[in-house]
Amino acid sequence: MREQGVDITPGTLFDAEEMVINMGPQHPSTHGVLRVILKLDGETVKDLDCDIGYLHRGVEKIAEHDTYAMITPYWDRLDYVAAVSNDLCYVGGVEKLLGIEVPRRAEYLRVALTELQRIASHLLWLGTHAIDIGAVTVLLYAFREREEILKIFEDFIGARLTAHAFRIGGLWWDAYPEFEKRVRDFLKILPGRIDEYETLLNANRIWLSRTVGIGVLPADEAINLSLTGPVLRGSGVKYDLRRAQPYSVYPEFDFEIPIGENGDTYDRYLVRMAEIRQSIIIIEQALDGLPEGPVMAKVPKVIKPPVGEVYFGIEAPKGEIGVYLVSDGTTKPYRMRIRPPAFINLQSLRRLSIGHLVADVVALIGTIDIVLGEVDR
């Protein structure tokens, strides 16, 4: 008898060493409503399967009934801790379909906001990952810096979490007068704060024994599992869509792609911390070269793209998020397919966990950095 790929033959519960237990859907360490079915031998994980779909809302189907502009707010609710990145993906896809040239000022502001969102997402990841492993202090410090980013978002976009940041063709609002100064002030204090997190974690014996050598994923397997984002780069594959398939104005910026060496949980942590530092460099360049001009292109009131199909992918904090749009020439998309990074990265959990202890499963769910709003869509 098999359920969800895990063998739960009756009789194995008491008279054999193996045991099937459920972790979740209501479990604080599964980062949402993820049910993990574990087959255990004592404390060791023999097999594992994920049961997803508890947060399914059918965004792809809803999109078939809504006009192009109306779909954008739904994208905020996919990966709800990185809403601005999601918006960039969808809006970029529609602009590619329409063939709109976005004003350069809008592109620069978009890059600045998206990179701020990447920092915010990684900070949230750091805090929750650390609290899963047992370091509670880091969460409080990381949330303090994330709060500063959310305040900048609130002043710029009007919302903190479900941002609805970009409109098709550019931005609705131009930057507020103090925007540049506030971001620069924040970027000035951030490197010192990252050093603080690293003081607490980098050489911490408990942190090291919980992360080093846990969930080692070689580069070839990471590629075979079609992983993207920091999980792939932690395994030593230098693949970042900002360089591999440049979009927006990223080719104009000078930054490096940090990669890991061993492909374990600790390396993925180091890669994300290095990515925050690279994001700081990108935002500074974007603010230095911020051109003057309009922030909205000329977009028709009723958006009616020509018949055709388009794929547009960007490097979100969690990996490649992409949109595949099919237009039949009406005001509503014929089909919208979302390429979700967390959903695809989550399939590596089984490969990572087998052979490790139950407590490591918590660390491994954390290291993949999933958001269930995007896994279930």
Added chain:
Amino acid sequence: MPRVKSTADRRTLGEVIKRLLLFDLFKGLFLTFSYNWRALYEKRDGGNPNQAIYTEQYPLEAARVSERFRGAPRLNLDPESGQTLCIACDLCALACPVDCIEVGSIRREVREGEKVNKKKVLTTFIFDTSRCMFCNLCSEACPTDCLELTQSFELAVYHRSGFRWDREMLEKGIDYVRYSK
């Protein structure tokens, strides 16, 4: 290409001594205690990232809401005549992704100076705040700057029917109860 280096597997003499003396433990503790110490003498200044205590004392102090914040909806009135700015064009209801706006209108004769015109006039306006996701698309569609999402954010009510805001409520705004301790 920068490969991030892990310091974990270094086995030098210095590292071993550091490990024996719990050097890293004390380094971390020093950081947290430096914040605790600063919290004792620093002024409480909510929301300042340079202070040790960051927490905003929201119900006691007024919350910090930005100018562009998208909160409770409002129907703006013409400041001169006191009449509604809404022309019942239904664009907000068409722009809404969650269909939370209902615009009711009738065609009737309106006296404008000398002339009598047949015009669409707003009768009812229902805004369901429980379904609204505050995306601002309705406000952006409004041609007369009538419908606007304001900075009020305290939308909790005791009954579900309270989420359906009618025209009167949208024009006047909500009556806040100010609690004092």
